[in-house]
Amino acid sequence: MLDPVILFFVLGISAGLLRSELRLPAAVYELVTIVLLLAIGLKGGVELAKQPLGQLLPQMVAVVTMGFFLALIAFPVLRKLGRLQRADAASIAAHYGSVSVGTYAVAVAYLGSRQVPFEEHMPLLLVLMEVPAILVGIILARGVSRSTKWGSVLHEVFLGKGIVLLLGGLLIGWAAGPDGMTPLEPLFVDLFKGILALFLLEMGIITAAQLTGLRRYGLFLVGFGVVMPLFSAVVGTATAYLLGLSLGGTVILATLAASASYIAVPAAMRISVPEANPTLSLAAALGITFPFNVLFGIPIYHAMATLAHG
Known part of the structure; x- marks a missing residue:
């Protein structure tokens, strides 16, 4: 039986494809996004307070390296096989080297419904994986020159809303620790799946709108939007296994590797690589990879992790 949270996403896609008038008000969607991001961060921070940061250093270095690696792998594939312009290939590569908070939230709900525990400091790794791919994308598109507006880039990367x-x-x-967070649990813990359901409803509607951007490069982008996440998930699973993460932690890291950004990276690319076509990036990341991961990918990555753990 499908998780009701996933069915909200299916409802959103269906409503969008049927051109329904259904949309969350902009203010409500903004609030839902803020609560979702804060809930993920708060939960990770509480668990981070329970362990020394030094023990996490190998994992932090590994995920940053993985972010660089995935973007560098995606770029030549997009350039040679897809025959995309340099700026477009660099922009899409940055999207796929980075991560999707929405996909992460779905993976957390998926593991929670199956009572599979995982390392709770994963939000820290999520934040770290946002950055390297953006820098790689900018350098691949432009190189390093005096004209690069690094101040604007760094501001968008590190001070973006997400x-x-x-x-x-x-x-x-x-800072608050487990005891300090207790009064906030009704909003940020008890209502997490309900907030996620509303978020996915709107994401389904947005996804349906992005499918129209698959005209010229449609067949290639569909293939890339499915194959690249599967490849990235293998890399994520292997990395998690080498780091000694649990079964649940392996699923989460594989999912992070397989996801594609549709919040932080588009904003950064808009400033730093304005000549890149955002429709191509969002059509692939949001129109193909996001629904693939939500509907099919996460169970596949769970199976990969189970196989890796014997």
Whole structure:
């Protein structure tokens, strides 16, 4: 039986494809996104307070390296096989080297419904994986020159809404600890799946709208949007296994590797690589990879992790 949260996403896609008037008000969607990002950050921060940061250093270095690696692998594939312009290939590669908070939230709900535990500091790794692919995408598109507006780039990367909320939630959760977070649990813990359901409803509607961007490069982008996540999930599973993560942690890291950004990276690319076509990136990341991961990918990555753990 499908998780009701996933069915909300299916409802959103169906409504969008049928051109229904269904949409969440912009203010409601903004609030839902803020609560979702803070909830993920707070939960990770509480768990981070329970362990020394030094023990996490190998994992932090590994996920940053993985972010660089995945973007560098995606670029030549997009350039040679897809015959995309340099700027478009670099932009899409950055999307696929980075991560999707929405996909992460679905993976957390998936494991929670199956009572599979995982390392609770994963939001920290999520935040770290946002950054390297953006830098790689900019360098691949432009190279390093005096004309690069690094101030604007770094401002967008580190002070974008998603990073500020995730990192802010981590710091608040870390400072408050388990006892301090107890009064906030009704909103950020008990209502998490309900908030996620509303988020996925709107994401389904947005996804349906992005499918129209698959005209010229449609067949290639569909293939890339499915094959690249599967390849990335293998890399994520292997990395998690080598780091000694649990079964649940392996599923989460594989899912993070397989996901594609549709919040932080588009904003950064808009500033740094304005000549890249955002429709191509969002059509692949949001129109293909996001629904693939939500509907099919996460169970596949769970199976990969189970196989890796014997």
